[in-house]
Amino acid sequence: MESMLFASIKPMxxxxxxxxxxxxxxxxxxKWDGARMLLHKQGERIEAYTRSGRRVTDKFPELKEAALAIIAEQAVLDxxxxxxxxxxxVFDDFAYRLRLGDSRRIAAAARSHPASWIAFDVLATTREHLREPLHDRKRxxxxxxxxxxxxxxxxxxxxRGKALYDWTKEHRLEGIVAKRRYSGYQAGVVSADWIKVKHPVEIDAIILGYRMxxxxxxxxxxxxxxxxFKPVGLVEAGISAEQRAAFLGIVAGGLHAKQEGTTQWLKPALCCRIEYRDRSDWHELSGTTFKGFLPDKRVDDCMWTY
Structure with missing residues (x-):
């Protein structure tokens, strides 16, 4: 336990x-839309570490209250x-909290954007639990x-994954995570014992360029x-041959800006609707599908929806 407590650990x-x-x-x-954290508690001391192992305890005064909810003398909670x-x-609210460094702004944000933690696994208490099955760790x-x-x-x-997936869609949550009930905890491993299934999200975006x-x-x-005009990803799926030909005909009429490698950048004038399945902490979109052009959409109105 001593080697794990208050040490940087990469989560499963x-x-x-x-x-x-x-x-x-x-x-x-x-699946909750926030940031992964490992909470380490011993006695009255509590520390919080991000997925990358960065200690961020000082950014969250609320951890003192969270520590009172951990009735075990010591624990490492995922x-x-x-x-x-x-x-x-709201992911962006928690990401905002993580960016703060000034103590006065941190104190103000703890009031305006209070943080909380949802514990879904335990790595250790007075002993390690990594090899114990998940259903025991839940207990x-x-x-x-x-x-x-x-x-x-x-x-x-x-x-009942389908029922929970429907419930999370109804309540506008990010999706679900399926976990094999007898699986152990594999720190730092991307494991097929855990499977995240997110709801697809549609958003209106600016076409900044294209590649052939x-x-x-x-x-x-x-x-x-x-x-x-921040680039947030590429869209390959869902573009028909007819749509590609129509698009190339339009941009050839004077929208080309500059060529960089395989990317032809455009003057921002065209919008489209896309669907995405995943989003990184830096708002990079993946699992994208083209849904259609938006000829009447104003470029200035293509905003990230906070």
Whole structure:
């Protein structure tokens, strides 16, 4: 336990699935849209580490309250840090909290964007639990925590992934995570024992450019609060031959700006609707599909939806 407590540990990570499923060998959790964190507690001391191992305790005064909810004398808990708004976790609010460094701004943000943590696994208490099956670790998580506003165990369903997927869509959550109930905890491993299935999201974007090779694709961008025309990804899927030909005919009429490698950048004038399945902490979109051109959409209106 001593080697794990207050040490930087990379958490176990999930693979990506396309569709929800039912399976009695799996339990299913809501996927919360925040940031992965490991909370280490011993006595009155608590420390928080990000997925990359960075210590961020000082950014979250709320951790003192979260520590009171951990009734175990010592524990290493795998959690999602979230900022809730209207019953749902808002990723950008928690990302804002992580960017702050000034103590006065941190104190103000703790009031305006309070953070909380949802614990879904335990790596250690007075002993390591990595090799114990997940359904036993879930029981230990519940034994370690007296739920509070700042820290609570993650709810889950046994075997019924489709029902939970529908529920999370209804409540505008990010999706679900399927976890094999007898699996151990593999720190730092992307494991097929955990499978995340996210809801597709549609957004209107600016076509900033395109490439012809190796596959035809649009370079798409969005406006953010602090930066305009930020590239956020490529879109290859869903573009028909007819749509590609029509697009190339339009941009040939004077929208070309500059060529960089295989990318032809454009003067920002065209918008489109895309669907994406995943988004990085830096708003890079993946699992993208083209849904159609938006000839009446103003470029200035293609904003990231906070």
């Amino acid at each position: 990570l999930a693979t990506v699935g396309d569709e929800p499923f039912d399976d009695e060998d799996f339990l299913f959790e809501p 959690c999602e840090g979230v900022c809730m708004n209207g019953g749902r976790a 230990i998580v519940n034994e370690c925590i007296e739920p509070s506003e700042r820290l609570s165990p993650c709810a889950f369903l046994m075997g 090779l190796p596959v035809f694709a649009f370079v798409i961008g969005l406006h953010f609060r602090t930066v305009r």
